[in-house]
Amino acid sequence: MSNTPRRRRIAALGLGVTLAVGALIGASPTTAVAVDNGYYTVIVTDQDHYEGQTWTAFQMQDEGINAGPAPENFSEYDTSTMTEAFAVNASVPENFRYNGGAKKSDYIYQSAYWALERVYCSGTPRTCKVVDRYEVILKQTLSGGRTWTMTPIITKKFGPASASFSYSLYCGVNKPLQTDTLCAGGGAGHSKSGVFDPGNTVSQAFGAANNRVYPMMSISALWSNATAHARFRGYDVCNSSNLSTIVKLCSKAY
Numbered sequence: 001m002s003n004t005p006r007r008r009r010i011a012a013l014g015l016g017v018t019l020a021v022g023a024l025i026g027a028s029p030t031t032a033v034a035v036d037n038g039y040y041t042v043i044v045t046d047q048d049h050y051e052g053q054t055w056t057a058f059q060m061q062d063e064g065i066n067a068g069p070a071p072e073n074f075s076e077y078d079t080s081t082m083t084e085a086f087a088v089n090a091s092v093p094e095n096f097r098y099n100g101g102a103k104k105s106d107y108i109y110q111s112a113y114w115a116l117e118r119v120y121c122s123g124t125p126r127t128c129k130v131v132d133r134y135e136v137i138l139k140q141t142l143s144g145g146r147t148w149t150m151t152p153i154i155t156k157k158f159g160p161a162s163a164s165f166s167y168s169l170y171c172g173v174n175k176p177l178q179t180d181t182l183c184a185g186g187g188a189g190h191s192k193s194g195v196f197d198p199g200n201t202v203s204q205a206f207g208a209a210n211n212r213v214y215p216m217m218s219i220s221a222l223w224s225n226a227t228a229h230a231r232f233r234g235y236d237v238c239n240s241s242n243l244s245t246i247v248k249l250c251s252k253a254y
Contacts, residue, residue: 038120038121172215
């Protein structure tokens with residue numbers, strides 16, 4: 001599978017929000033009513049942003065972030081600057097990326113962080129300001145019975161609004177020089193999803209086979225008016241069909 005240098009990674013999802021201000025009781029039909037026309041969008045990034053950091057619409061678009069009015073959902077990945085995890089086909093979920101981190105032992109891998117930010121855009125000319133930020137790190141631990149335990153480490157960095165969280169977990173098969181697939185059974189029995197509370201873990205068996213498998217986990221932050229997804233591609237596991245063999249993380253991540 002191909003790999004490009006790990007640099008800036010940004011995704012954006014725009015959710016249209018129109019906020020009407022100044023409905024004047026008793027005003028004549030010709031009275032102007034101020035309209036903000038603002039909306040919330042989200043950024044998924046590995047860059048440091050501070051609370052209240054502001055961009056112009058041009059700067060946002062230059063970063064690959066949707067800065068125009070967004071009545072529809074918007075999602076964009078700058079694939080030229082992202083580490084490619086696997087070749088995508090119809091059976092494998094999209095946009096999961098290996099984002100570095102460190103192999104702590106033969107059984108533990110810990111990723112670098114993805115930051116999930118809620119941003120408010122408004123005004124003419126349009127500007128966008130960072131309002132809330134969470135950082136998510138994923139810890140992958142191998143345990144007995146061909147099982148991995150995923151521990152999302154979620155830290156709120158700033159912002160007035162709290163988000164709730166959900167997750168999706170998949171099992172992928174690394175096929176060098178081919179298109180990766182989900183684990184046996186089309187992923188059935190090897191995938192799960194649900195509500196997630198920070199501090200919890202999610203465990204799932206990946207089965208015994210002579211292959212290289214890896215987890216893919218999405219952690220979603222859900223605000224009342226925006227949703228952001230951190231999509232992690234985990235570390236390869238050198239699997240074996242021999243149940244007496246203790247499986248370990250491979251020497252390389254992918």
